Amino acid sequence: GTNAGYHLSVVGHSRGGGYATVLGYYLASDMYLEVASAVRVFTFASSPVGCADFQKGFKHLEEEGRLVHARFANSNDLFTSLPLRGYSEENKSKVKYHHVGLQVRLHKANEAGRRRIKQSLDVSYD
Secondary structure: OOOOOOOOEEEEEOHHHHHHHHHHHHHHHOOOOOOOOOEEEEEEOOOOOEOHHHHHHHHHHHHOOOEEEEEEEEOOOHHHHOOOEEEEOOOOEEEEOEOOOEEEEEOOOOOOHHHHHHHHEEEEEO
């Protein structure tokens, strides 16, 4: 295809990070999209955007090598944990939102300064 030599990255901050997560998922799900590598998503201070099924589908695309997501957040940023729950019209009940991708959490510098910088950063996979 004509797009086969391109790499595709989607970036967003705050609410835009949520949009970038969903857009990256849909782009990576498109079997007609021909790119040279996995769709790359980079988000900053993003809230969780999907239910458990979304999280499962996202992980599947990552395992297939079609999607990569790095999510950056400050440890004291409340927005990154909101909303906790949404409402499902289909089930007529509340559903929990889940983060996806690789989380890079930044912590406020501590009293020891640069000597303990390794403790100022956590990396985990959701």
